Ligand SMILES: Nc1nc2c(ncn2[C@@H]2O[C@H](COP(=O)(O)OP(=O)(O)OP(=O)(O)O)[C@@H](O)[C@H]2O)c(=O)[nH]1
């Protein structure tokens with residue numbers, strides 16, 4: 305016998321908060337700690353809403369309503385002071401409920417519903433955190449169509465379909481999952497480049513407000529600054545970094561400078577896409593060249609820089625800024641296989657439309673059809689990966705079955 309409880313509303317103070325309790329002994333626990341108001345005693349019957357107080361021995365904790373959602377599921381609606389919420393949670397814990405996060409509790413409740421397959425449960429859980437409407441649509445489409453349909457079709461026809469065909473389809477789903485994941489979970493873009501190239505100006509323009517400080521002094525940005533913006537179906541976190549200049553770090557003797565450079569490097573390595581902002585109004589120099597090679601080297605550290613450059617190309621968009629000034633930059637001096645380039649003026653907004661189109665193109669998220677079958681959890685991804693290597697029909701069938709009906713580990 306087990307019972308679980310979680311706070312379902314957001315952290316912090318609100319007018320009300322909801323604590324959900326679910327399990328075999330949920331009702332017994334509530335009967336011990338809940339005192340109904342008035343003389344008319346309503347029962348803990350599905351559909352009823354009870355008014356009363358939660359008490360701990362002689363002490364009254366709060367006046368609440370309890371929604372009886374099912375024989376083993378109740379929602380306690382209490383006042384939203386976090387201290388009251390915490391006291392109710394602790395009381396439930398002392399009465400034998402296991403305290404969980406809202407996500408974990410939801411997973412338990414959904415897993416108990418026999419009618420849902422595992423992909424549907426994962427969809428309902430992942431949908432809570434989707435960053436865009438398009439993301440929620442992609443996930444919703446996987447429940448009856450998309451991945452769930454593909455998996456049940458595979459299972460129905462596993463004996464008559466060649467293994468190679470199943471493997472190829474699984475690979476296609478994995479490929480389509482990359483843009484889908486960016487649309488669902490959001491995408492981080494690092495703005496990198498030499499000092500004074502206009503990174504902060506670009507961040508401010510894309511964010512639509514003056515978030516980062518802009519001056520003509522080299523090395524203005526030290527600590528990173530982030531801002532949110534939306535491009536098509538993508539919810540982006542833009543991160544402005546310190547101008548990359550190893551000489552500055554080495555000669556200034558300042559640990560601030562050194563740390564700023566290290567941080568910029570880390571942010572770039574973790575970003576899904578780098579906008580390498582270069583100044584179009586001055587000749588390309590050694591620093592620009594070095595930066596390109598370095599950025600590529602950071603992304604694919606084990607390969608030679610030239611090879612790394614082309615591999616990294618998908619992740620780097622070269623932005624030639626200050627196009628309102630006479631052009632003195634010669635891209636010919638840069639490694640030739642660096643073809644993702646766009647010219648803009650961050651100060652006046654010229655070329656930003658093209659920049660946005662390129663971002664969508666590089667992330668494959670332009671015109672992404674939300675009905676496409678995709679994997680949206682690491683569990684699904686790893687099973688699809690296994691499916692691409694299945695050695696027999698029996699093995700394939702067992703992987704697909706697991707994809708559809710394995711119990712969720714929560
Ligand atoms: N003419 C022109 N000037 C620009 C443009 N973008 C930025 N600037 C100017 O270039 C200077 C540097 O801009 P910032 O945005 O601070 O450059 P940054 O790359 O963030 O510089 P650091 O933080 O020092 O690395 C400022 O004087 C900006 O007004 C542009 O498109 N055209």
Ligand SMILES: [Mg+2]
Pocket residue numbers: 503504505516517518524525544545547
């Ligand atoms: Mg700056």
